[in-house]
Amino acid sequence: MRSWRRRVVRLLAVAAALLALATVPLGLILYPTLKPYPKADVPAAATxxxxxxxxxxxxxxxxxxxxxxxxxxxxxxxxxxxxxxxxxxxxxxxxxxxxxxxxxxxxDNGHTNVLGLAGDRGFNAVPIRLDWFADGLFVIATDEDRQRLLGGQVLGVDGRPLAALVEALRPYVGGPANLAREFVPNLLISPELLHAAGLAATAEGSSFEMRFADGAVGSVELVAKAATRPPHDRFVWPSDNLSPPGRSSGWRHVLDGVVLPTYLTHLDANYWHDFPADDLLYVQINRVSDQGPVGLSAYLSEMLDEAAKKPIRNAIVDLRFNPGGNYTLTADFTRRLPELLPASGRLFILTGAHTFSAAISTAARLRHFAGQRAIIMGEAMGDRSQFWGEGGGTVLPNAKLALRYTTAFHDWEHGCSLSQITTCFLLNYIYGVPAGDLRPTVTIAPRFADYAAGKDPVMAEVMRQLATRQAR
Structure with missing residues (x-):
């Protein structure tokens, strides 16, 4: 009996040792990824x-x-x-x-930044909204009293040319240059942020030099108003303003009264789809996160089941306004959709600077599984194909400024190797792929005139390519 007990004790000791051998390395790998930002426990300060x-x-x-x-x-x-x-x-x-x-x-990492640096998000703002197009920076929305500025092209602010402002604001955003450029409109509409950067003489207002819609060039003085919305703890994407908010908002928009192109009709929906032709699937994913009664993964699965009953030859996945989320929600979809298409089919992946984080992962998996059938079209995505993500956020205790920190590496160009197991995001060893070059196969950026007329040159090029292939 004692011998049996000793054997049991030894077996338990061996099992415990083996468990420890497995657990300790896993803990060493996971702890840096899961480690939280130290808590801020500060007393009230008088000054x-x-x-x-x-x-x-x-x-x-x-x-x-x-x-x-x-x-x-x-x-x-x-x-x-x-x-x-x-x-x-x-x-x-x-x-x-x-x-x-x-x-x-x-x-120098796109995910590692102070967040919410935008006019009207806890900082003052002049009553216009701006966004980039292939031919420059334009006014796309104004308050009621400044409708004459709609469609104006911004040439400079407070005596500085636009190109000089873009260069001067570059150091305030980590990551690639196109991401920093994407956020320039957020800063230009806030005199107090420009003043803080040493780019404006006053925090109360700004002088904008513009080429107005009628072609005339001149300056307009704009007085800032206090923020109407609280500080934001995420990136603020200027392209969220591309779709008109409606007249009840008190704002006037370039697209008021214009029939919206497909890509601007459902920006408030995380995901939706359509069949523009019997053999063509279009799906727009604006956030890689669940919404409404049907979660993203289930929605995409049901959509593919529906598509499988049709003679689908080609597909379009529109990620142009997708800042990310949880890429595992699209993992099954990114594998199944290419399987649905014939060898002669095409998968168009539409991207832009707003395509970020989990949207990049989604694009990479689509590109990998579709192979030569995949065509990335539009503009460069908002981060590199190799970036640090995961982690979390913290808030400065008094100023309530949010910042994002990162703890796990992603490589969607080459995939993660075993030698990187202490740095790569562990789920990438399940879902990661070596997608290769993720730059657009065809680069197209809408010009302002196209946008103002309700046209989508990216979709127009997709349809042109499909028509050309069909005619062969």
Whole structure:
């Protein structure tokens, strides 16, 4: 009996040792990915200087969790924060926001940024809204009193040419240059953010040099209004304004009264689809997250079941306004859709600078499984094919500025190797693919005149290519 008990004890000890051997390495891999940002436990501060110093002390802890830093960029970040501290008593909220953004952007990672830096999101704003087109930056919305500015092209602000402003604002956004450019409209409409960056003489208003819709060139003085919406803890994408909000909003829009092109008709829906022709599927995924009674994964599965009953030869997946989410929700779809198409079919993946994070992962998987049948069309996506993601967010305790940190690496061009297991996102060893080059096969950016007329040149090119193939 004692011998039997000793054997059981030994077996349990061996099992425990084996479990420990398996658990300890897994813990070493997972802990850096799951490690939370240290909590900010600060006492009430009496002065702006002390409040800012508390916020900067919290910001200083970013390297404890942020894994995209290199040794060089980590040192540069520390030096940047140290350079802000002597000015703590001088900085208002906008000043702290821009200084912090410039420091965080040194990580040079699209997901690692101060979030919500946008006019009317906790910062003042002039009464116009802007967005980029192939031929420049244009006014797409105004308040009631400034409708004459609709369709105006922005040439400069406060005496600085637009190109110089884009270059000057580049250091405030980490990641590729096209992502930083994408967010320039958010900053240009807020005089206090421009003033904080040293690009405006006053925080109260701005002078915009424009080429107006009638072709005349001139300047217009715009006075800023206080923010009507609270600070935001996510990226604010200017292209969300491309669809008119309706007259009840108090805003006037370039597309008021215009029949909207398909891609602008359902921007408030996370996902929807249509069959423009018997053999063509169009699906627009605007967020990789669930919405309404049917979750994204189930919706896409039911859509493919429906498509399987039709003579589908070609498909279009529109990701142009998709900032990301949970890419596992599209994992089954990205494999099944290419399987549905014949060898002679085509899969068009529509992208733009707003295509970000899990949307990049979705595009990569579609590109991989469709192979030579895949055509990426539109503009470059908003981040590189290799980026750091996951992680989480924190908020500076006094200024309530949100920032994002990242803890897991993604490589959607080559895939993750076993040598990267301590850095790559573990789910990428299940879902990751070596998709190759994710730059557009065909680069097309709408011109403002096309947009204002309700045209979609990207879809027009898709249909042209399909018609050409059918005619052969």
């Amino acid at each position: 702006q200087r002390d409040r800012n110093l508390q916020d900067l002390a919290h910001l200083r802890r970013l390297p404890e969790v942020e894994r995209s830093f290199t040794a060089q960029s980590r040192a540069a970040f520390g030096q940047a924060v140290a350079a802000i501290e002597p000015r703590a008593g001088e900085l208002d909220r906008a000043g702290l926001a821009m200084a912090a953004a410039k420091a965080v952007a040194l990580a």
